[in-house]
């Protein structure tokens with residue numbers, strides 16, 4: 248029956264499962280938390296000091312819950328800071344023992360990948376839920392009576408129902424409650440987002456059993472999240488809300504990017520950053536996610552917009568589908584326009600010229616090179632056959648940058664001209680244009696960024712001041728760049 252959870256299992260030790268499990272374990276020392284994954288390498292990494300994902304503060308939380316070692320920094324006046332180590336009972340285990348962990352669990356969080364389908368029906372827009380299906384089959388076979396199954400992965404609406412159907416098929420005799428509890432953490436701030444969430448969303452069936460199950464999961468989060476921030480709704484609303492949240496965030500970016508295009512063509516000194524500042528002061532609009540730039544990257548926004556639009560299309564709501572898809576269309580146009588602007592500023596041809604790219608990660612503060620806007624821009628520029636495209640990123644490994652670029656489908660002679668450098672000076676030396684494609688704080692320049700607190704990312708509006716003979720590297724924050732070079736070496 249339902250009561251208080253004593254054992255929780257996370258299926259999938261990826262970007263969502265790992266950090267979420269660690270923070271839940273950290274705040275619930277009385278609950279045993281097992282994270283399982285079939286990938287042995289990944290589990291090995293979770294059990295080491297080199298976690299498979301780099302997030303601020305993650306190692307500290309993992310050390311506390313996994314090893315029982317709590318670090319506390321003590322600052323006494325007049326004395327150097329000291330670190331005090333305390334012990335607690337470890338309650339977080341990473342392993343490949345999937346069946347054992349599932350058998351024991353009162354709550355099972357499914358945190359496996361749901362990439363966009365690459366072939367067959369719905370290729371390029373529908374989410375591939377086969378990893379969820381197979382995880383659910385394993386859960387169905389081994390979970391104990393009354394276990395609560397929670398879908399944590401971002402999924403198409405209706406997936407909770409699918410999970411419920413699979414469970415019923417394998418165990419018609421047992422009632423399982425299936426909940427939706429979408430994740431809202433962003434890359435680079437995962438631990439902060441988990442520790443201080445804006446909200447925790449729990450969707451359940453509105454039956455007595457469903458509401459009880461929701462209450463059990465609510466208790467787990469209640470260990471550190473104020474009750475007012477825990478929102479409970481029905482399952483379908485919860486699934487939909489996740490997709491809508493990401494789509495609306497992306498829509499804000501596309502909206503401000505549309506404004507940046509207009510500012511640019513208008514001339515007359517209209518500045519998208521001023522517009523952004525001005526409208527952000529309206530409490531109804533708010534100031535977040537209003538930074539114009541080269542467009543949004545990352546693995547979530549595009550996928551979730553496609554997902555939402557696919558649902559609309561299936562419901563024969565073509566206008567609605569097109570409405571959401573315009574957010575993506577705008578994003579694509581923004582990055583293409585950026586590349587076009589660079590070419591135009593260089594008098595229509597890149598032949599014989601060197602182009603410098605500062606920043607490759609899809610956003611600052613991460614080393615994630617996947618789904619980066621940079622790769623699209625570089626591809627467009629490479630088509631113009633410049634003498635060289637030099638790339639520098641303060642966070643990304645050269646090999647990973649290379650790998651991403653190789654996937655972009657360039658010809659060997661285009662690839663040959665692309666150099667990945669570990670020194671920013673060498674990167675910008677003799678370049679006809681410097682393109683800042685990630686908003687790393689180090690790239691913030693007085694001239695380029697027009698003020699310290701403002702967007703450091705090369706917005707389209709910046710392109711002009713940044714291209715060709717207009718670029719003056721001495722105007723950039725040289726000190727910050729020096730620091731950056733030191734960090735990197």
Ligand code: UGA
Pocket residue numbers: 401430431432433434435493496500535536537538539540541542543544545546547548609610611
């Ligand atoms: C996003 C959401 O922010 C999370 O809430 C959500 O949980 C997550 O997706 C997910 O579904 O897993 P993430 O993709 O990690 O998180 O990163 P964001 O910080 O949202 O940035 C996405 C892109 O938008 C980046 O390329 C960023 O540079 C760009 N962006 C962001 C802008 O161009 N302008 C802005 O004002 C803000």
